[in-house]
Amino acid sequence: MSQVVECVPNFSEGRSSEIVDALAGVVRSVPGVVLLDETKDPDHHRAVVTFAGRPYAVAEVAYQMARLASQLIDLRNHHGEHPRVGATDVIPFVPIRGVSMQDCVQLARMVGQRIGNELKIPVFLYEQAATRPERKQLEWIRKGGLKGLADRMAGDPAWVPDFGPKHLHQTAGVTVVGARWPLIAFNVNLKSCDLSVARAIAKVVRQSSGGLPYVKAIGVELKSQQLVQVSMNVTNHEETPLHVVFAAVQREAAARGVEVAGTEIVGLVPEQALMETAQQALCLNQFDGRQVLESRLDRPESREAIGRMAASQPVKEPSPAKVGAPDRKMAELHGQTGGSVGAQSAAFAAGLGIMVAKLTRARAVETRLSEICTRLYELAQADRDAYARVLQARKLPITHPDRPLQLSSNLLGAIETPLEIVKLSCELIPLLRGLLTQAKPELQPDLKMGLRLADAVIDGCLGMVEENMKTQPNQLLIASIRERFSVAEQMLVDAKSLCYTPPFDSWAQNMLNILKLR
Numbered sequence: 001m002s003q004v005v006e007c008v009p010n011f012s013e014g015r016s017s018e019i020v021d022a023l024a025g026v027v028r029s030v031p032g033v034v035l036l037d038e039t040k041d042p043d044h045h046r047a048v049v050t051f052a053g054r055p056y057a058v059a060e061v062a063y064q065m066a067r068l069a070s071q072l073i074d075l076r077n078h079h080g081e082h083p084r085v086g087a088t089d090v091i092p093f094v095p096i097r098g099v100s101m102q103d104c105v106q107l108a109r110m111v112g113q114r115i116g117n118e119l120k121i122p123v124f125l126y127e128q129a130a131t132r133p134e135r136k137q138l139e140w141i142r143k144g145g146l147k148g149l150a151d152r153m154a155g156d157p158a159w160v161p162d163f164g165p166k167h168l169h170q171t172a173g174v175t176v177v178g179a180r181w182p183l184i185a186f187n188v189n190l191k192s193c194d195l196s197v198a199r200a201i202a203k204v205v206r207q208s209s210g211g212l213p214y215v216k217a218i219g220v221e222l223k224s225q226q227l228v229q230v231s232m233n234v235t236n237h238e239e240t241p242l243h244v245v246f247a248a249v250q251r252e253a254a255a256r257g258v259e260v261a262g263t264e265i266v267g268l269v270p271e272q273a274l275m276e277t278a279q280q281a282l283c284l285n286q287f288d289g290r291q292v293l294e295s296r297l298d299r300p301e302s303r304e305a306i307g308r309m310a311a312s313q314p315v316k317e318p319s320p321a322k323v324g325a326p327d328r329k330m331a332e333l334h335g336q337t338g339g340s341v342g343a344q345s346a347a348f349a350a351g352l353g354i355m356v357a358k359l360t361r362a363r364a365v366e367t368r369l370s371e372i373c374t375r376l377y378e379l380a381q382a383d384r385d386a387y388a389r390v391l392q393a394r395k396l397p398i399t400h401p402d403r404p405l406q407l408s409s410n411l412l413g414a415i416e417t418p419l420e421i422v423k424l425s426c427e428l429i430p431l432l433r434g435l436l437t438q439a440k441p442e443l444q445p446d447l448k449m450g451l452r453l454a455d456a457v458i459d460g461c462l463g464m465v466e467e468n469m470k471t472q473p474n475q476l477l478i479a480s481i482r483e484r485f486s487v488a489e490q491m492l493v494d495a496k497s498l499c500y501t502p503p504f505d506s507w508a509q510n511m512l513n514i515l516k517l518r
Contacts, residue, residue, distance in 0.1 A: 004098060190228050212244065346453065432447050
């Protein structure tokens, strides 16, 4: 994956596993996105879901999660320790690889606009995406809670939302969307039930009160554990490492006669942040991160060497008697789906192009074809998985309350996957066509085979998308997909014009003449 964006939406629900699982299920339904972590806390009454992937796929997941949360979470019945202003409280986009902060700002604006226009939920942009200085910090938007924000929206022109209506959504409140650098959610639990102690320590250590740079902190009560907590966000662990933050909280707690009960990290944390802390805790001299075994194995040269060993000395697994081989092959064929076969067929077409590109020394074309081929094989498995989830949803009783939701989210994956296969297959055609003008006559039949394969894949996958849209119950999803479907149809028309080759080229006619002579 050449471009990777992380998204860490926070939801005002930390007690219902069913709702949190449903939200995480949206991530699993969209190809090109991977679920990294999901965390919920009943005291905070909050869930944090972390996922990453291709930018526009991540944006689609973020919108679909906000849509689902607006249906499942009612803020009127919400009571929790963590500050919040929305059912989907905050959606930050974080650049990870191959994308800029400005790219994430554009994603935030795109998703915010959809939430505001389509879900009718007011949206405020924050952090790097903020349109006004007073909205840059999340805590400024949350000041006074939901009521305080509602009052500002009603009486202050400076607090008109960036997108959506000018009043709160009845059940979903507002949603804050933005772009930021990676942060660490780091909490320190104290052996005390006195909330004032946690709040006093939080005030001392947070940057806004003159404390540690890049630290945001509040004091909260953990009733289920009979503890209080200093809940913090560390926005730059390189400038303010975790061990410095912990030492400050521990020192302030000791000054008040309170012991530390433990610490926790919510969500994911950069490896370097833990290595810094370990180095300080163990008083390591001249420690180098390259001394970590897993880091050494993860270096490109190590992966390449291991890959060469695996290729030259493949491990032979014990196999059943040869008589069972055809049965196994048939079982594999029975597990295929239309989209899976289409993706593999397009990958074969790309493979033919790679062969010719190598022989003609078209390095750039070879590189791109290899990337497309790899992604197509991933999509082949993604389509099989999507189909299995659709079947599972259809097995639910008609009266089951979760059936419509599961069908909708799972059908989305069954639509998104073939659409991406279409897009990649359309990209294949001009690449193969370009090679056709450079290739020697004996290589041209291979390229023509690839062109016809790609053409058939586009036609077939569009048909599958069209059929799946007929059973998609979510009309909002259908509207957004239909526009992309129309674009794909035009791509098919263009592709067919490029794919055309005379049905009987000279080499084919010669072969027919030879066969007739025999």
